[in-house]
Amino acid sequence: MKFRLTPLNIVAALALAFFVVSFFQSNANRGHVDFSGLYRAILGATVVVAFITDMIFRFVFKDLKRIWLVEMVFIALTVILFLLLQK
Template identity: 35%
Template sequence: MKLRLTPLNIVSSLLLVSIAYLLLFPDENGFRELGSIPLIILLILSFISDQVFRRFIPELKRIWLIELLFLIFVAVLMILIKLYIFS
């Protein structure tokens, strides 16, 4: 089994570390436990999408390009949703 490092793999590991931090160092109000729920959902989605991209794209350079474009698209979409829906 070859270990291939991809952008969504890096994002998944960062999300896992942030979830662990929020759960290990709680605050007095308990809001950090609530904040870890969206991160868990993002972790699951990034892991599944990484596996889908790995399955359908065999070349590592194309995986990097497509996953970076996917991450940029998702970030822009999240910013637009935050600006127009939650303002």
């Protein structure tokens, strides 16, 4: 099986890295409200969603250039939707 690097692989790897680092974060630099459980749940969900979505896109699109294009559009739309819903 050939390894193909895609944008959602990068997103999943970064989210997984932040997820692991969050376990080693000290309690002294946190604010009054502890969101560590919610933060970890969101990062864990991001890893799972990015992995599953990447597998779906790989199954549907065989060309690596098309996968990159579709996944970049997907990430951009997700970020825009997140920013719109945040306000």
